[in-house]
Amino acid sequence: MPELPEVETVMRGLDGHLTGRRIVSARLNRPDIRFVVPPELPAVLTGAKVLGFRRRGKFMLMRVDNGFSVLIHLGMSGRMLLDGMPALHEHFVLETDDGGRVGFVDPRRFGVLDLLRTADEDRHKLLAAMGPEPLGNAFSAPVLAAALKGKATPIKAALLDQRVVAGIGNIYASEALFRAGIDPRRLAGKISRPRIELLVREIRATLLEAIAAGGSSLRDYVQPSGELGYFQHAWKVYGRAGEACERCPGLPGCAGIKSITQAGRSTFYCARTQR
């Protein structure tokens, strides 16, 4: 589920709740998630103070004051529950010196928890090859054009490639391409520079609007606070197969929003306005 806007929202919630707090207990209930969680994680965290958080793509990093960081990825079904009760599929739990409690709940176990040295954060295997942050200065039309150059894969699949740009998932790839008017089937290496410039702007705008809305809530996804994000109401194409496209309702040649499968993932688009 969680793509960049949802991860950013979750991270802000964790930051407000945990930064500055001392961890008084940590328990690993189930180490066999996507990768085996290092068994020393609870011992390393217990007694440590939380210094802060940062996000890299869909990953969160929590720094503590003993030189270690925790790498967190929510996978498809992961949630961070603040001050909740023990829940089903709660694989990891922290308690803080102010009585706070944070549970990592992940039914499908596609999530990741890992322990690493803070100084080595960006050298972690899962982060080392990651592309630029789409909301940062390092992401620009020339950079995206260089990453797409020569690529024979459809642009939709290329945007899901975290080496090209970090943090975009299935929902925001469809949404950004709709807003940029680019056919998701177009080969990544064959998009003109002006259209790449527009795509960069629309990726940024889409992600920023989604963050402002607290992300998109689908099924059981909630912010750590328990609030629902509401960006799903602003989706233009995702999950809207068969509906009229808002750009061309009823116009000749508009067959409504289509759903296709690309690289095993669903893609939604308007065949009239996306070229």
Next chain:
DNA sequence: AACCGCGCCTGTTCGC
């Protein structure tokens, strides 16, 4: 080298 398809898991939704 680059790309596609599969598998990992569980829960929910869909269609008969």
Next chain:
DNA sequence: TGCGAACAGGCGCGGT
């Protein structure tokens, strides 16, 4: 209503 099938926001791997 009940049941199995299909599908779900991600990502790494193996095969081509």
